[in-house]
Amino acid sequence: GAGVSQSPSNKVTEKGKDVELRCDPISGHTALYWYRQSLGQGLEFLIYFQGNSAPDKSGLPSDRFSAERTGGSVSTLTIQRTQQEDSAVYLCASSLETSGGGNEQFFGPGTRLTVL
């Protein structure tokens, strides 16, 4: 079956503009995650959804970042007033329900964001 998909694959934007990144998880996966991978860095956790709710938003770097998930499926990550330091690869992952933790996370191909 289809894996996690993300769009767009690449996004170039000007500083100060808003961007929206989309993630389509694997069908039936109730848990969804966003991570950020900056050059030379590991993956940084941003936010976790269980269904449509996000119990932990502490990983979002600033209030310019927001995310939502509707219908327990598609998620969008929105970055307002982008800054150059937002340039990174944004990865989405999904997994089966994580009550108790430990289910394998399946990753999407990522969206490469470049802020000029």
Next chain:
Amino acid sequence: AQRVTQPEKLLSVFKGAPVELKCNYSYSGSPELFWYVQYSRQRLQLLLRHISRESIKGFTADLNKGETSFHLKKPFAQEEDSAMYYCALSEWMDSSYKLIFGSGTRLLVRP
């Protein structure tokens, strides 16, 4: 704070040589550890997890709680093992779940 450290950014070995990618962690509870791999132009994927105690593609990793380590090993490296490897620790707290990743080690296996 929970943390995963991969001290080597790059590890270069010759084909057939043994490989050990180091991973150390700090965690206050009972850790659950993973190794993820990203081959060139492919997406990040799970290689193995410590609770499974299995060998995948000839790789093994043993959790050493005394040394807080989860090093990834393979006795004879192959060229197709060249990739980026990430060690990760899962954290489940206050109804939230996430993976905490190390900064990654690039493995280059030379012919």
